[in-house]
């Protein structure tokens with residue numbers, strides 16, 4: 001099996017989901033310079049709602065695709081409502097407050113949402129029922145499953161749709177105008193409250209779909225899943241340049257690939273038995289044994305490694321503009 | 328009266344920037360508002376547009392009390408401001424900036440503006456932040472016209488422009504007025520503004536100190552000394 005190609009496929013799949021989540025962070029940041037820490041929780045709620053609905057529908061013998069679509073169809077509007085609600089209730093009153101206030105509020109909203117989820121679903125892990133017959137195809141020595149193909153198609157489809165919305169429609173232009181100058185946007189007759197609310201709603205809708213896909217990919221959903229997924233997507237947004245839409249897409253995909261390659265090779269690189277001068281002193285290496293310092297369970301480290309490296313060496317991200325341009 | 332402002336006051340913290348201003352503009356008039364730096368001209372315009380919430384007084388536009396109307400409602404009624412410093416969207420293209428002017432109406436045809444401003448037509452796809460100052464001012468005017476204004480508030484359209492471009496901008500303002508758009512023009516360039524306008528107001532530390540026919544103001548010794556540099 002070709003490890004490299006396999007990890008690229010796996011990384012692309014996870015990365016496309018990160019990218020869709022990262023868009024939610026970057027759109028909100030772009031328009032009101034807020035890092036919406038609660039976005040990861042919206043993604044979690046999307047997965048939880050969808051899984052609840054899907055599990056409830058399984059006994060009725062509907063076609064699997066219909067079940068999943070109904071699940072996602074429930075998750076998306078609920079998440080949009082959550083996104084709208086948090087903007088209206090938590091962030092809008094703080095629109096003119098010092099920046100720290102909405103930021104801390106975002107952390108508060110995140111904690112509240114996580115605990116509401118805990119109350120509703122308890123600590124149970126919701127499993128994704130085995131309803132989709134997953135087939136595996138071989139491409140050049142690597143395997144790709146139907147679910148991976150579906151995830152890639154949906155995520156890249158969503159990204160294309162969002163790019164069209166942002167760069168080709170009046171609402172998208174109004175969003176970019178509002179991001180550049182709220183006062184003047186208002187003077188042009190743009191209702192900036194509506195535009196900002198729309199940004200949250202669209203981001204939350206994307207997050208809901210991403211949550212369903214992510215849960216489906218790994219086969220489970222839990223009330224804590226939003227934190228780690230959110231942090232990874234946030235890292236992806238920073239990698240691409242926070243506030244920059246193509247940046248979030250690029251950052252997400254890159255992060256997924258870096259993570260997968262890292263997870264795929266870290267075990268080989270940190271197997272101390274391959275280093276002759278060390279192997280002699282490690283008893284586990286005797287007779288072709290292994291002594292792996294960091295296994296693929298260290299996968300999550302890479303997102304944060306990337307985040308730290310970007311913040312140190314290129315804080316504006318890969319495609320981000322210099323902060324001065326935004327003033 | 329198309330616009331009526333009564334006892335307008337604006338406070339910034341403890342500072343009273345506008346202290347009881349009264350203005351009245353009839354349909355079809357071109358009125359100018361002149362005054363020294365910091366007199367409160369920009370604050371007055373912003374307050375009329377609803378950009379300043381900490382203000383008191385009455386604002387009637389087209390017979391309707393709009394004192395508490397949200398900012399975005401007024402452009403839809405035809406009251407549009409071109410803000411000080413132009414306020415174009417620097418990262419949008421010329422075309423997109425114009426589209427934003429027509430946003431409130433759900434879109435509009437920019438070709439009339441391209442006819443009026445050929446330099447913008449050549450630069451349709453250019454990002455507005457890279458336009459020259461004069462072109463940016465043209466874009467700001469064109470964008471405001473896309474909203475199909477009845478009343479245009481212009482805040483120092485000649486600011487920072489070379490004399491040739493200043494003349495051109497004043498000609499454009501004149502043209503726009505001739506086409507029936509009512510204009511309230513704020514200017515540092517007092518002579519040019521008074522020559523263009525039919526009436527004028529002079530603002531001094533937050534209140535109107537003089538008002539009248541533009542011609543009379545041009546001859547007024549106080550105005551000549553303080554604003555025309557004689």
Ligand SMILES: Nc1ncnc2c1ncn2[C@@H]1O[C@H](COP(=O)(O)OP(=O)(O)OP(=O)(O)O)[C@@H](O)[C@H]1O
Nearest residue numbers: 339342344362363364365366367368369370371411
């Ligand atoms: N956002 C603000 N916060 C505090 N003070 C302000 C603010 N905006 C304006 N001021 C003050 O209000 C006064 C009037 O300002 P304004 O901008 O209205 O003057 P202006 O007549 O337009 O001047 P200029 O000709 O220089 O543009 C000034 O003293 C200014 O310092």
Ligand SMILES: [Mg+2]
Nearest residue numbers: 368369370411
């Ligand atoms: Mg001013």
